[in-house]
Amino acid sequence: MEKEELLAVLRLQATDKVGDIIAKKLIQTTGSAAQVFNENLKSLQKIDGIGLQLAKNLCDDTTKEKAIKEFEYIENTHTKYAYFLDKNYPQNLKNCVDAPIFLFYDGAINLENQKIISVVGTRNITNYGRDFCKELIKDLAIYNPVIVSGFAYGVDICAHKAAIENNLQTIACLAHGLDQIYPKTHKKYIKDVVKNGGFITEFWHDETPLRENFLKRNRVVAGISKATIIVESAEKGGSLVTADIANSYNRDVFALPGRATDVYSTGCNNLLKNHQAHVVTNAEDIINLLQWEHQKNAKPHQTALFVNLNNQEQKIYDYLLKNGKQLLDVIAFECEIPVYQLSSILLQMELKNVIKPLPGKMFEV
Structure with a gap:
């Protein structure tokens, strides 16, 4: 620009x-x-x-x-950015009339993958919600979805961590500028999030996490995704606002049901009772409704819009792109990189979602 x-x-x-x-x-x-x-x-x-x-x-x-x-x-x-008229702007957001005209981002974000889901909920996550969130993302991992959330306490950070543990791309939508971090206790997760996806925000670098910013941020969480999953919520909460916005965008909304006496299941139960969300009790509910079954294990080559590769990574990527899947030893020989170094480089490229490992020490784009 x-x-x-x-x-x-x-x-x-x-x-x-x-x-x-x-x-x-x-x-x-x-x-x-x-x-x-x-x-x-x-x-x-x-x-x-x-x-x-x-x-x-x-x-x-x-x-x-x-x-x-x-x-x-x-x-x-050298802050990276995406303008709403440019090709690198998230396609799902382009369809939302009130989407930000401009986004700032950091990390190796690739939004060409259309299996993008938001996982949100209460900051006061219970063991029930935590176990469900971790198991859900683990079971969805074979479909290679992108996991979006808001980097907050509770369900948000649980979703990000589960994505990282399952080598999935995860995107944290912030309610402040990239020069800030909230909550501060989550600074320890920044490196892993950047390696496995990244951060995205509409706010200028020094913008602080004001209350109204979180409500604005919720429309990005809802709009960037194909579906929004509410894991747990009290009767009122930000995740219910996200669900309302997702519904207004004609996106699918899922909610985890809970006991009538559980405070942090009240919001989800109300969504279900008012037909504002689909029931989700396991990964199959999402897979079936979003029709992912025929895409199982399908990880086609896509242009990694936001991925930065160093010289060695670019050399490996170009070689695999030209020659298809190759053995580890062959890649090492052809790219003139010692095997002990190559293994580490390939792992970093895998975390950036530009290559994938295959049985028998083979790799492909």
Whole structure:
């Protein structure tokens, strides 16, 4: 993206009362984000849904100063990003009218895989919920799904950890900037999440985890996925908001039933009682409804949009892409890498979801 356009997108984000829906309308009407700020006050007012106050906000030069500061941070830190009109923007989110116009991300995220599910729930997870969450993701692992959650206490972090334990890609949707981490006790999981997927957020680098940000974040959790699974929830909670949003996007919602007397099953039971979710008691419920059975073990080559490979990894990837599955010793010989080094490199590439191991010490893209 050219500097002028990137600055304009950031400026739209910084403009008071200009949300993602209005921003998209402005971009589509004028032709680009940069052109929005080339329009005068009178012409902006003529755009459907833009009144005098919004037009004045768009002409406020202080937003340019804010955008420049964020732009400099992006440039200096080489922050990765995805614009809603670009190919690297998550396809599922593109279909959501209120999806963020701009996302920042870190890690080796590959959203070409369409078996993307969100697993969310209470921060006060019980043994019942924890055991179910871990077993569910373990049983789904053969289908190679991407596990999305919010990196919070309870169900969220349980889902991320279960994905990592089963060598699945996991994506943490944050309610703050990439320069922050919340909760701080989860800093110890950052490295593993980045290796097995990564972090994604719509918020600028120094944005703190404000209460309203979590509600905004929930639409990304719901929209980026094909289905949302509520493991446990009290009568009220953020995961129920995520379920409502997923339903509004016409995505499948699943809920784990529990005893009527269990506080953290009340929300799930209500979703089921009101026909707002499908019952999920095991992996088969998800597999059948999402029609994954015919895709079993299917892990086709896909363009790894967000994956960064070092020189040795790229050499191995190119060799396997050209020659198909190969023995470990053959790869070592052809790529001129000692076997003891190659094993470690292949493991890292496997965690990045760019290659997969086969029986007999063979590997393929």
